[in-house]
Amino acid sequence: xxxxxxxxxxxxxxxxxxxxxxxxxxxxxxxxxxxxxxxxxxxxxxxxxxxxxxxxxxxxxxxxxxxxxxxxxxxxxxxxxxxxxxxxxxxxxxxxxxxxxxxxxxxxxxxxxxxxxxxxxxxxxxxxxxxxxxxxxxxxxxxxxxxxxxxxxxxxxxxxxxxxxxxxxxxxxxxxxxxxxxxxxxxxxxxxxxxxxxxxxxxxxxxxxxxxxxxxxxxxxxxxxxxxxxxxxxxxxxxxxxxxxxxxxxxxxxxxxxxxxxxxxxxxxxxxxxxxxxxxxxxxxxxxxxxxxxxxxxxxxxxxxxxxxxxxxxxxxxxxxxxxxxxxxxxxxxxxxxxxxxxxxxxxxxxxxxxxxxxxxxx
DNA sequence: TCTGGAAGGACCC
DNA sequence: CCCCAGGGTCCTTCCACC
Numbered sequence: 001x002x003x004x005x006x007x008x009x010x011x012x013x014x015x016x017x018x019x020x021x022x023x024x025x026x027x028x029x030x031x032x033x034x035x036x037x038x039x040x041x042x043x044x045x046x047x048x049x050x051x052x053x054x055x056x057x058x059x060x061x062x063x064x065x066x067x068x069x070x071x072x073x074x075x076x077x078x079x080x081x082x083x084x085x086x087x088x089x090x091x092x093x094x095x096x097x098x099x100x101x102x103x104x105x106x107x108x109x110x111x112x113x114x115x116x117x118x119x120x121x122x123x124x125x126x127x128x129x130x131x132x133x134x135x136x137x138x139x140x141x142x143x144x145x146x147x148x149x150x151x152x153x154x155x156x157x158x159x160x161x162x163x164x165x166x167x168x169x170x171x172x173x174x175x176x177x178x179x180x181x182x183x184x185x186x187x188x189x190x191x192x193x194x195x196x197x198x199x200x201x202x203x204x205x206x207x208x209x210x211x212x213x214x215x216x217x218x219x220x221x222x223x224x225x226x227x228x229x230x231x232x233x234x235x236x237x238x239x240x241x242x243x244x245x246x247x248x249x250x251x252x253x254x255x256x257x258x259x260x261x262x263x264x265x266x267x268x269x270x271x272x273x274x275x276x277x278x279x280x281x282x283x284x285x286x287x288x289x290x291x292x293x294x295x296x297x298x299x300x301x302x303x304x305x306x307x308x309x310x311x312x313x314x315x316x317x318x319x320x321x322x323x324x325x326x327x328x329x330x331x332x333x334x335x336x337x338x339x340x341x342x343x344x345x346x347x348x349x350x351x352x353x354x355x356x357x358x359x360x361x362x363x
Numbered sequence: 364t365c366t367g368g369a370a371g372g373a374c375c376c
Numbered sequence: 377c378c379c380c381a382g383g384g385t386c387c388t389t390c391c392a393c394c
Binding site: 364365366367368369370371372373374375376 | 382383384385386387388389390391392393394
């Protein structure tokens with residue numbers, strides 16, 4: 001464990017990336033210092049007033065808490081790597097990762113034992129694990145596999161939504177209900193939901209020869225956390241009861257919640273908040289130190305009260321197209337930039353509008 | 364004081 | 377050997393302008 005950290009540290013130290021990261025971290029530290037100063041200036045009355053305001057918000061959220069749905073989050077296990085291993089059996093038992101020397105997208109479980117992870121540059125992966133096999137991304141293949149997964153998901157909820165090639169949400173409430181009607185046994189709805197998800201994962205596996213994990217809960221936020229609980233090739237069910245949800249969240253690291261990332265979790269840690277339950281205990285400080293938007297999402301994280309309808313809302317289509325590459329140090333001439341830019345606009349496959357735009361710009 | 368964009372971040376996979 | 381991506385979304389901040 002320590003060695004992994006040391007190797008990564010050693011490989012990184014002194015690089016531009018490392019220096020940049022250090023600078024950014026210093027800025028974050030500075031922000032946190034200022035935040036703590038502000039915190040120390042609050043009077044107990046201020047804090048308790050803030051708590052009362054949060055309690056009002058909590059009451060609202062509790063009011064609209066919806067525990068009636070079965071939301072499922074399906075997450076394919078080490079997706080890109082699993083596809084490659086399926087198609088190339090010789091990779092099955094060796095540590096491998098998908099990506100390039102500069103960046104890895106995923107690694108298989110054998111490679112993870114060495115500390116090789118997604119979002120790690122390939123050359124560091126090789127330092128951690130000299131035998132590591134790195135295979136290039138083949139998105140066409142992943143898209144094809146994803147299509148098959150989606151075929152299965154559509155049978156359980158025609159209105160399912162994908163968030164990426166390897167993960168998506170379903171609302172199987174209706175499906176559970178119809179299944180209960182036709183069922184003569186004495187299964188509960190909860191059992192039925194779990195049975196259906198087990199069945200769905202088995203079908204995915206049969207059709208794609210890839211394994212999926214799933215989480216079942218009252219809303220998307222919780223389902224997503226749940227799908228991570230029994231990974232790989234497992235599922236986790238969180239009962240749709242307020243008490244069960246709060247118990248589940250109390251000890252859950254805030255970092256597990258989608259939307260609480262590196263920076264926010266550092267800020268929270270400075271306030272001695274590392275678990276979702278502590279978000280509720282320290283709600284006064286949350287109120288006084290964060291933007292309204294963040295207050296709301298943190299309160300939601302503490303309560304497990306997510307607005308219903310993940311991804312299936314009116315305007316959940318893609319809103320932009322973009323392309324980017326990182327230039328090597330020596331190619332940053334005006335000429336090469338211009339030719340790169342021209343190749344970007346002319347190769348944009350999406351819309352004729354984009355082409356028209358390119359014509360307009362390249363004059 | 365409000366408002367709309369641009370730019371800059373945070374976050375996700 | 378090559379030495380830290382590239383595709384997105386959403387929120388905040390800042391500035392011009394009215």
